[in-house]
Amino acid sequence: xxxxxxxxxxxxxxxxxxxxxxxxxxxxxxxxxxxSEKAGIEALIAFAxxxxxxxxxxxxxxxxxxxxxxxxxQTAFMGNTPPAAYQSSMAFKLKTFVDSGKLHxxxxxxxxxxxxxxFPEGVQxxxxxxxxxxxxxxxxxxxxxxxxxxxxxxxxxxEPPKDYDGLVAACDKLRAAGVEPLGNAGGPxxxxxxFYAPLVSTVGTExxxxxxxxxxxxxTPDFRKALDLYRSTMVKCYAKNWSGKTWTQTADDVVNGNxxxxxxxxxxxxxxxxxGFAPVEKFDxxxxxGTEGKAIFQMDAFAVPEGPADTLETAERFVISAAxxxxxxxxxxxxxxxxxxxxxxxxxxxxxxxxxxxxLADASKANxxxxxxxxxxxxxxGTELGVQLEKFAIxxxxxxxxxxxxxxxxxxxxxxxxxxxxxx
Amino acid sequence: MPNFQLxxxxxxTSGITHAIFLSLPVTLFAVFYIYPIISTFNxxxxxxxxxxxxxxxxxxxxxxxxxxxxxxxxxxxxxxxxLIFLLLGPTGLGLLLAALLxxxxxxxxxxRVVFFLPFTIPAVAVAAIxxxxxxxxxxxxxxxxxxxxxxxxxxxxxxxxxxxxxxLMGSMMWWTTGFAFLVFFxxxxxxxxxxxxxxxxxxxxxWQLFWKVSFPLLWPSTIVVLGMAAVxxxxxxxxxxxxxxxxxxxxxxxxxxxxxxxxxxxxxMGRASAISVYLLVIAGVIIMPYIYQLAKRVQDSEAE
Numbered sequence: 001x002x003x004x005x006x007x008x009x010x011x012x013x014x015x016x017x018x019x020x021x022x023x024x025x026x027x028x029x030x031x032x033x034x035x036s037e038k039a040g041i042e043a044l045i046a047f048a049x050x051x052x053x054x055x056x057x058x059x060x061x062x063x064x065x066x067x068x069x070x071x072x073x074q075t076a077f078m079g080n081t082p083p084a085a086y087q088s089s090m091a092f093k094l095k096t097f098v099d100s101g102k103l104h105x106x107x108x109x110x111x112x113x114x115x116x117x118x119f120p121e122g123v124q125x126x127x128x129x130x131x132x133x134x135x136x137x138x139x140x141x142x143x144x145x146x147x148x149x150x151x152x153x154x155x156x157x158x159e160p161p162k163d164y165d166g167l168v169a170a171c172d173k174l175r176a177a178g179v180e181p182l183g184n185a186g187g188p189x190x191x192x193x194x195f196y197a198p199l200v201s202t203v204g205t206e207x208x209x210x211x212x213x214x215x216x217x218x219x220t221p222d223f224r225k226a227l228d229l230y231r232s233t234m235v236k237c238y239a240k241n242w243s244g245k246t247w248t249q250t251a252d253d254v255v256n257g258n259x260x261x262x263x264x265x266x267x268x269x270x271x272x273x274x275x276g277f278a279p280v281e282k283f284d285x286x287x288x289x290g291t292e293g294k295a296i297f298q299m300d301a302f303a304v305p306e307g308p309a310d311t312l313e314t315a316e317r318f319v320i321s322a323a324x325x326x327x328x329x330x331x332x333x334x335x336x337x338x339x340x341x342x343x344x345x346x347x348x349x350x351x352x353x354x355x356x357x358x359x360l361a362d363a364s365k366a367n368x369x370x371x372x373x374x375x376x377x378x379x380x381x382g383t384e385l386g387v388q389l390e391k392f393a394i395x396x397x398x399x400x401x402x403x404x405x406x407x408x409x410x411x412x413x414x415x416x417x418x419x420x421x422x423x424x
Numbered sequence: 425m426p427n428f429q430l431x432x433x434x435x436x437t438s439g440i441t442h443a444i445f446l447s448l449p450v451t452l453f454a455v456f457y458i459y460p461i462i463s464t465f466n467x468x469x470x471x472x473x474x475x476x477x478x479x480x481x482x483x484x485x486x487x488x489x490x491x492x493x494x495x496x497x498x499x500x501x502x503x504x505x506x507l508i509f510l511l512l513g514p515t516g517l518g519l520l521l522a523a524l525l526x527x528x529x530x531x532x533x534x535x536r537v538v539f540f541l542p543f544t545i546p547a548v549a550v551a552a553i554x555x556x557x558x559x560x561x562x563x564x565x566x567x568x569x570x571x572x573x574x575x576x577x578x579x580x581x582x583x584x585x586x587x588x589x590x591x592l593m594g595s596m597m598w599w600t601t602g603f604a605f606l607v608f609f610x611x612x613x614x615x616x617x618x619x620x621x622x623x624x625x626x627x628x629x630x631w632q633l634f635w636k637v638s639f640p641l642l643w644p645s646t647i648v649v650l651g652m653a654a655v656x657x658x659x660x661x662x663x664x665x666x667x668x669x670x671x672x673x674x675x676x677x678x679x680x681x682x683x684x685x686x687x688x689x690x691x692x693m694g695r696a697s698a699i700s701v702y703l704l705v706i707a708g709v710i711i712m713p714y715i716y717q718l719a720k721r722v723q724d725s726e727a728e
Contacts, residue, residue: 071688074474096691100475186583186672241560243672244583249559258561380690391673394585 025058026084026314040335047330048321055314082305084315090126091375113323122369135301136319137340141266144296160286171237180239183250183262188386191393201290202226212376214421218408231396270336279352295363378420468697486698507657518604543602551666554595585675611645658707
């Protein structure tokens with residue numbers, strides 16, 4: 001064979017390879033790489049593929065977290081090879097993609113699944129941009145509960161505290177008994193999530209949304225009061241060296257009897273169970289003071305990029321299956337999270353999961369379901385809030401408090417001038 | 425046939441042949457090095473979230489904003505600390521280990537593998553291992569210190585803003601010393617035996633032998649190790665990002681992690697590009713004179 005023929009063959013192989021890529025499997029990108037969350041997504045994909053034998057979807061793990069997913073998506077959009085659907089956070093994380101015209105409007109799908117009926121109002125708020133749905137909720141976790149070790153509480157003669165005075169008293173008692181009172185973990189999220197309880201206690205549900213929309217400043221007496229409450233209660237209770245631990249390491253401290261309480265998202269329940277720490281028998285939960293009757297939540301949704309008709313059809317069929325009561329249960333049970341769909345039978349949850357489900361249902365009726373503030377704020381404000389809160393929790397000095405306030409307030413004003421805030 | 429050979433010889437000696445052979449590397453260099461730099465500089469003059477169809481031109485605003493941010497200077501200072509550490513720490517220890525092993529210790533082959541092994545582990549795995557080692561209550565390091573009665577020295581390794589950089593450097597030392605060791609060890613083994621023997625005969629002590637004979641002859645190896653250390657300090661990213669994400673509260677942040685966070689955590693691609701342009705300029709200012717000087721000394725020593 002002459003050289004030119006070899007080159008011709010090579011070009012044909014390359015061309016067929018790229019054609020194969022264009023017609024390749026429809027992918028669902030997510031970052032559930034291991035453990036209970038991996039089991040959850042695999043169960044959901046298996047369920048959806050069984051429902052839709054002619055529109056199969058394949059899961060693909062993007063190692064890392066939301067930041068790595070964003071980087072991968074950006075590259076994929078530039079190369080015009082986005083996945084059929086992907087795991088997305090809510091609110092502002094969806095909005096950036098919507099603003100650039102990359103996401104498919106899911107209004108028709110939303111109508112088919114009766115989204116306005118099956119999802120709580122607070123959940124709907126954060127997947128709709130300008131009134132149109134761009135995400136299908138499937139993975140919800142409450143972040144306003146405190147886990148506690150039953151054995152440690154029984155030994156110390158403690159009952160779950162109902163207010164901040166009770167929390168501080170319980171911390172003092174645990175510390176006197178040689179147990180670290182309240183676990184926390186390093187990183188920009190966990191101190192921030194803990195702070196929501198003192199914040200809501202101080203500014204109320206309305207004030208929480210006003211901060212989210214930029215109407216309530218960080219230099220207001222109310223916000224400072226919330227910081228002071230956080231400092232004099234939770235920060236005072238935090239375990240020694242908390243900032244050098246990951247959340248799983250702190251969860252291990254609770255399992256090993258070194259730490260009495262841990263305020264963490266509901267996903268910690270699945271971790272405890274995997275570690276042989278049985279719900280209700282070994283650990284239980286109570287709402288953080290000031291959040292009784294409320295549900296502050298973190299949630300992921302499936303977003304669908306614009307694409308060829310057959311890819312869109314596969315993605316839409318998948319998200320319809322994922323929104324159904326069976327699909328939501330298929331994911332929630334192995335993952336240990338809550339199904340945002342309120343028609344899901346509560347009997348699928350274990351005892352602690354059932355408590356979370358009831359909390360969400362009650363809060364939903366009272367219109368007190370609050371999305372994670374981090375995602376409601378313009379990205380640069382939310383991210384800086386997390387960093388500054390962690391710094392303040394490590395060193396709750398007046399100087400750090402003032403720096404936190406001035407840094408965030410100048411960012412708020414900058415974002416407002418840019419018109420970056422949204423009313424969710 | 426003779427004509428064909430003539431044409432072939434002419435072709436081989438002509439400039440066209442050189443140009444053809446050069447075209448591939450030059451194209452690759454232009455496409456994968458020059459173009460991205462120009463493109464990054466262009467992006468740094470815009471405000472862009474990475475998705476919107478039209479980036480907004482903002483001139484030098486991104487550069488000016490960075491110059492007013494303490495966060496930027498903090499990351500730059502961290503890079504400089506890393507530069508000093510990488511030039512002295514792993515390099516010094518690698519040289520020491522190579523010199524010790526070069527004296528003909530028993531089990532040399534085993535030690536050679538043991539010293540080099542950490543360098544073969546990917547950064548993310550190193551980070552996972554050391555995250556576990558540095559757990560402040562039950563981690564290996566704290567446990568060992570406590571078991572030998574030095575519990576008072578145990579720290580909140582990755583959670584204390586004043587400690588975290590030293591902790592990261594400790595893990596880097598473990599990870600990268602193997603490279604310096606291997607280069608120095610190969611260098612020592614390449615030193616002509618006659619030089620060592622001659623010095624011995626002249627009555628040189630082992631100390632004099634090393635500093636007056638071996639070390640000067642190790643200069644090419646030293647250039648490689650120091651040059652790589654300086655480059656590593658400027659492009660440092662993986663170990664910091666995988667262990668702390670630049671935290672707590674920016675304490676361990678370097679320019680590369682700040683650039684990544686600004687681009688993909690805050691969707692400010694223009695400002696992130698400005699950080700990378702600063703990083704390129706700073707790296708150039710720091711590294712180029714140093715490499716130039718070292719290269720000059722090599723030329724001088726070769727001339728001698």
